[in-house]
Every structure is written in C-alpha cells, then in structure tokens.
Amino acid sequence: MNLLGTWLVDETDELALARLGNVLLEFDENGGLRYTIREQDKYQIINLRYRVEGSTIVTDQPSAPQVERTQFSFSEEGVLTLAFGGVPYRFVRTLGP
Numbered sequence: 001m002n003l004l005g006t007w008l009v010d011e012t013d014e015l016a017l018a019r020l021g022n023v024l025l026e027f028d029e030n031g032g033l034r035y036t037i038r039e040q041d042k043y044q045i046i047n048l049r050y051r052v053e054g055s056t057i058v059t060d061q062p063s064a065p066q067v068e069r070t071q072f073s074f075s076e077e078g079v080l081t082l083a084f085g086g087v088p089y090r091f092v093r094t095l096g097p
Helices: 014-020
Strands: 005-009 023-027 032-038 043-053 056-060 068-074 080-084 087-094
Touching: 005 014, 014 087, 023 087
Parallel strands: none
Antiparallel strands: 005 023, 005 087, 023 032, 032 043, 043 056, 056 068, 068 080, 080 087
C-alpha cells in the first residue's frame, strides 16, 4: 500500500471530523501534497512538499518552512491512519475531490 492518490477524512472518525474538519489529502508522485480543508462556502488549500522515511511522513511548507513529522500506517482494509501530535486520525482513499 502507498500514499499516492487522494485521501478523505473517514466519516466514521468523529474525532478527526471535529478537530480537522472535512479534509482532503492529495499525495502526488513528485513529492507534492495538497492539504485541502473543505468548508461549506470555500476551500482552504495548503501546498506542501513531502517525503517518506520508514513509517513517517516528513512535510515542509515552502511558503513558511517548518519540517513536520507524522507517523502513518495502513490497516488491512486499506485505511490510512495519520498520527498528528500522537493522536490517530483515519483517512480513506477516494477517487478525487
């Protein structure tokens, strides 16, 4: 399993929805990550660069450089779990925005 593609917050993860909102993650093969917060009347998009080191995603935002490290794993069902600040949030693969 790999990160490439589009991931949406798992609608059954109430904590993720409450803390992160309706988030869409788009990982591309060139190390780009688009983090989109989808609200009713607007989208807030954060463009990041990423690389994978073992089970850690290392991200950096070119417009405001600061390296962040996030642990990740996949369940047998293909659900992506990201641990932001040690708190796990689930994402499911989707076909696109």
